[in-house]
Structure formats: structure tokens, C-alpha cells
Amino acid sequence: MHKPEAHILTIFGASGDLTRRKLIPALYDLFLQGLLPDAFSVVGAGRKGYTDDSFREQMRAELEEQSPNLPGSSREKADEFTRCLFYVSLDTSDPAAYIALKQKLEKVRKERSIGGNLIFYLATPPSLYAPVALSLASQGLTREGDDWKRIIVEKPFGYDLTSSRELNQQLRSVFREDQLYRIDHYLGKETVQNILVTRFSNGIFEPIWNRNYVSHVEITASESLGVGERGGYYEGSGALRDMFQNHILQLVALVSMEPPVWAESNSIRNEMVKVLDSIRPLSREDIERDVIRGQYTASKVKGESMKGYREEEGVDPESRTETYVGLKFHIDNWRWKGVPFYARTGKRLPTRVTEIVVHFESTPHHIFCDTEGSSDRNQLIIRIQPDEGLLLKFGMKVPGAGYNVQNVNMDFHYSSLSDVYLPEAYERLLLDCMLGDSTLYARGDAVESAWRFVDPVLKYWQENPSGSLYGYPAGTWGPREADGLFREDGLTWRYPCRNLADDGQYCEL
Numbered sequence: 001m002h003k004p005e006a007h008i009l010t011i012f013g014a015s016g017d018l019t020r021r022k023l024i025p026a027l028y029d030l031f032l033q034g035l036l037p038d039a040f041s042v043v044g045a046g047r048k049g050y051t052d053d054s055f056r057e058q059m060r061a062e063l064e065e066q067s068p069n070l071p072g073s074s075r076e077k078a079d080e081f082t083r084c085l086f087y088v089s090l091d092t093s094d095p096a097a098y099i100a101l102k103q104k105l106e107k108v109r110k111e112r113s114i115g116g117n118l119i120f121y122l123a124t125p126p127s128l129y130a131p132v133a134l135s136l137a138s139q140g141l142t143r144e145g146d147d148w149k150r151i152i153v154e155k156p157f158g159y160d161l162t163s164s165r166e167l168n169q170q171l172r173s174v175f176r177e178d179q180l181y182r183i184d185h186y187l188g189k190e191t192v193q194n195i196l197v198t199r200f201s202n203g204i205f206e207p208i209w210n211r212n213y214v215s216h217v218e219i220t221a222s223e224s225l226g227v228g229e230r231g232g233y234y235e236g237s238g239a240l241r242d243m244f245q246n247h248i249l250q251l252v253a254l255v256s257m258e259p260p261v262w263a264e265s266n267s268i269r270n271e272m273v274k275v276l277d278s279i280r281p282l283s284r285e286d287i288e289r290d291v292i293r294g295q296y297t298a299s300k301v302k303g304e305s306m307k308g309y310r311e312e313e314g315v316d317p318e319s320r321t322e323t324y325v326g327l328k329f330h331i332d333n334w335r336w337k338g339v340p341f342y343a344r345t346g347k348r349l350p351t352r353v354t355e356i357v358v359h360f361e362s363t364p365h366h367i368f369c370d371t372e373g374s375s376d377r378n379q380l381i382i383r384i385q386p387d388e389g390l391l392l393k394f395g396m397k398v399p400g401a402g403y404n405v406q407n408v409n410m411d412f413h414y415s416s417l418s419d420v421y422l423p424e425a426y427e428r429l430l431l432d433c434m435l436g437d438s439t440l441y442a443r444g445d446a447v448e449s450a451w452r453f454v455d456p457v458l459k460y461w462q463e464n465p466s467g468s469l470y471g472y473p474a475g476t477w478g479p480r481e482a483d484g485l486f487r488e489d490g491l492t493w494r495y496p497c498r499n500l501a502d503d504g505q506y507c508e509l
């Protein structure tokens with residue numbers, strides 16, 4: 001793999017959680033693998049009064065805590081890496097303060113013999129995304145010559161359709177679309193990228209990946225944790241905004257899109273937008289029938305008392321924010337007409353799992369009556385996390401007299417590729433941006449398209465605050481009402497375990 005060109009990466013919000021837990025460890029790992037340019041520096045920016053030295057010390061301590069056992073790491077390597085870190089103290093919201101940033105960048109550029117290539121990473125509160133971009137432009141820091149300028153924007157990208165459009169407009173007033181990298185860390189996961197490889201590098205899946213053979217598609221993104229200390233933030237967000245609008249709809253797009261012409265940014269992102277635009281908008285009746293929202297209530301899990309959402313710090317005791325959402329929707333195109341998609345996401349569910357289940361139609365004529373279990377439908381399970389892998393469920397004859405059929409598993413686990421290194425999502429995404437590859441970043445039109453689908457639900461909830469919000473005890477699979485989304489007899493959600501192949505039996509949670 002070729003190395004990126006020399007550049008400076010400026011991180012706004014360098015004293016924050018994301019920088020210390022994800023960005024600096026990801027950069028260090030890239031450094032250890034020799035994937036960073038020879039001339040490279042990070043400039044942290046924020047109000048906190050660090051100096052270059054104290055910022056280095058702080059990040060050094062974070063590396064020891066966050067990435068103690070990285071292969072190839074040593075005291076000398078960590079010293080060498082932290083020498084490329086710098087810091088400028090400024091009030092990010094004050095446009096005049098950007099003169100100091102410009103001067104700092106110039107100084108680092110000269111000291112480290114780096115040309116004019118710059119990446120800006122916005123790890124600040126979202127209210128600062130547009131002000132930072134506009135202030136950078138006012139100092140001429142977005143202008144390209146022979147060099148390039150790129151900006152990475154964290155989620156959330158807007159709060160609804162209107163605010164995401166506004167943010168897109170503001171950013172596009174100073175950056176071209178191809179300079180904009182909207183990060184959705186789900187797209188940086190190996191297993192998410194593997195959806196494309198599974199579908200489009202094998203001859204056996206694509207011919208049956210359509211309404212003729214698929215009965216329905218199910219997506220689960222569950223978390224076992226509650227909101228923790230982020231109650232204040234979560235109150236203004238909820239599961240639909242926090243998980244569904246971005247991560248789950250990206251998974252929907254990858255699993256349902258048409259084959260791209262090439263494995264290249266525009267080809268892939270064009271197909272993703274096309275399918276997101278094809279999701280049937282939900283009417284008021286659809287929302288009332290097919291969108292179930294829930295909120296976790298206090299309970300005991302494994303003997304440990306768990307708070308209800310309304311008892312969490314920073315949460316309104318009468319809050320109507322959803323910590324769970326389960327919904328059913330359709331994609332109106334030739335491939336998927338009539339195939340329901342079911343998705344659910346929530347906090348304080350029994351285990352942390354993200355997976356897609358493609359349920360295939362049953363055989364047209366049943367000649368074996370003794371099929372064990374309720375379903376003779378084949379399922380392909382694409383496990384995003386944990387125990388990343390693929391699982392195909394199909395019927396096999398039980399040895400002995402007659403034709404007893406049993407559902408069995410054929411599974412592949414990434415962990416079996418023991419010599420293959422699975423990079424962290426942020427590592428892959430940072431490197432892609434450095435290389436100018438935006439394939440795994442969300443394009444502006446795709447973000448707006450996702451908000452367009454979600455917006456009517458948010459509006460309906462806002463206009464009908466007393467609409468149904470179901471409680472579910474912490475540690476359970478969400479409100480029972482979500483099972484009612486499957487109106488066909490015998491169908492229900494798959495109840496996954498941490499281990500991909502363990503289901504329908506006792507789960508070690």
C-alpha cells in the first residue's frame with residue numbers, strides 16, 4: 001500500500017473523549033504500521049491551555065491506557081510518535097482566534113518540512129461544525145493550489161432534514177463536496193465493507209438477492225449499556241437519530257443497493273443514494289402501525305440493579321425520549337418490491353450485537369414433514385460485531401430412518417483468520433481520507449436522503465408527544481409490541497447471542 005502525501009492533521013476538540021479514545025490511538029497504530037507519511041504532524045486545537053509538551057504528555061498517557069498492547073509498540077516508538085504532536089490553544093468559536101492557528105500551522109510546516117496539504121478534523125460539539133469551517137475559510141486555510149485541503153465532520157450530521165441541509169449548505173459554501181468527509185464509523189468496520197465483497201465477489205448470492213427469493217430482511221443493532229453519563233446529550237437525540245438515521249440506514253443501503261459499476265467512491269455512493277431514495281416514505285398510518293418506540297425501565301440483570309432511563313443523570317424524570325426503536329419499512333424498486341425490512345436498535349438490551357439477517361423464502365412444496373423447528377427458511381446472517389463473521393442456516397437430514405430434517409449452521413468467523421489484523425474503524429477511515437478516498441464516508445445527498453425518511457417520524461412524535469412509548473425492563477429485548485411488527489404467523493425477531501452460531505439455546509451474555 002502506498003503512503004499518503006505529507007500533510008498536517010488539525011484536530012478541533014483535541015482535549016475531548018473522541019480524540020483520546022479513538023483518534024490518537026488510531027494514528028499511533030497507523031504510525032506503527034508505517035502507514036503515515038514521513039513528513040506528518042498533528043496539531044490539536046481547543047480552549048484547554050495545553051502547550052506542545054503538555055499535550056504530548058497527556059496523549060502519551062492516553063496511549064498507555066487505551067492501546068497498551070499494540071504490536072510493535074515500545075517506549076521509543078511512542079516517543080517518536082508523540083514528537084509529531086503539537087497544540088494551539090484557541091477559542092474555537094472565535095473567528096479572530098484562527099490567526100493563531102494559521103501561524104501555528106505555518107510554524108509546524110516549516111519545522112517539519114511539510115508542504116501545504118491540510119486535513120481538519122471536527123471533533124467538537126456539532127454546533128461548532130459550520131463556524132469552524134467558515135473561520136478556516138476566512139483565514140484562507142481552505143484554499144487549494146498545488147496542495148489539497150480536506151475536512152472530516154463527525155456525527156451527528158444535523159438534527160433533522162432542515163438542519164442537515166443547512167449544514168451541508170454552509171460547509172459547501174467553503175469546501176467542495178469532494179473535500180468533505182462525513183464520518184460514519186460503521187462504514188469503517190471490516191465486516192460492513194465485507195457486505196459488498198460477499199455480495200459482489202461471489203456468484204451464488206446475487207442471483208437470489210431479490211424479491212423472488214428473499215422473504216424479509218432483519219437488522220439489529222443492540223447495546224447492553226444504558227446512556228451512562230451521556231443522558232443530557234441523549235435526551236435531545238434518542239435511538240432514531242443516534243443509531244437508525246445513520247448507522248442502520250447505511251447498513252440498509254449496503255445490503256440492498258444495486259451492484260456498482262466499479263469498487264470506487266462515486267460508483268458505490270451513487271448506488272447507495274439511489275436505494276436510500278427508494279425507501280417508501282412512511283405515512284401517518286404507517287408510523288402508528290409500523291414504528292414502535294420504547295424506553296428502558298428499572299430492573300435487575302444478573303442480580304444487579306439497573307436504573308430506568310428516567311432515573312439516569314441528566315434525564316428528565318418525565319422524558320419521552322426513545323431508547324429503543326423497532327420499525328418496518330419497504331424499498332420500492334424492482335429488486336425489493338414487497339419485501340419487508342425490519343430494523344431495531346436500543347440501549348439496555350440483553351447483549352451488544354449488530355447483525356443483518358437475510359431470510360429466504362421457504363421451499364415451494366414441502367415434501368419432508370418432520371422438519372425440526374418452526375421454520376424451513378434458510379437464513380444468511382451477516383454479523384457486524386462481535387464475533388464477526390457469516391452464518392448460513394439450512395436443513396440437513398438427521399441420520400437414521402425416515403427423513404427427519406434439522407436446521408444446521410455453516411459459519412465463518414473472522415477470528416479463524418488468526419494471522420489477519422482487523423484494523424479499528426477510525427484507523428481505516430483516517431487513512432482513507434489521507435489518501436483522498438471518500439468511498440467509506442457518507443455523501444451529502446445520502447445523509448439528506450436518510451433524514452428525509454426519518455423526518456416524518458420525528459415530526460409525528462413531536463406533534464403527538466403522548467403517542468405510544470412502551471416501557472421495557474432493562475436487560476430484555478425491548479417492548480413486546482415490537483414483535484407485533486411481524487404480522488405473518490410464526491415470524492419473529494432473531495434473538496442473537498454474543499457468539500454468532502449460538503441461538504435458540506442458552507446464551508452466555
Ligand SMILES: NC(=O)c1ccc[n+]([C@@H]2O[C@H](COP(=O)([O-])OP(=O)(O)OC[C@H]3O[C@@H](n4cnc5c(N)ncnc54)[C@H](OP(=O)(O)O)[C@@H]3O)[C@@H](O)[C@H]2O)c1
Pocket residue numbers: 012013014015016017018019045046047048092093122123124125126128154155156
Ligand atoms: N466520543 C465518541 O466516541 C464519539 C463518537 C461518535 C461521534 N462523536 C462526536 O464527536 C464530537 C466530539 O465528541 P467528544 O465525545 O470528543 O466530545 P467531548 O469529550 O465533549 O469533547 C469535545 C471537545 O470540543 C471542545 N470544545 C470547543 N468548543 C466547545 C464548546 N463551546 N463547548 C464544549 N466543548 C467545546 C472541547 O475542548 P476545549 O474545551 O479544549 O475547547 C472538548 O474537549 C461530537 O460531535 C460527538 O457527537 C463522538
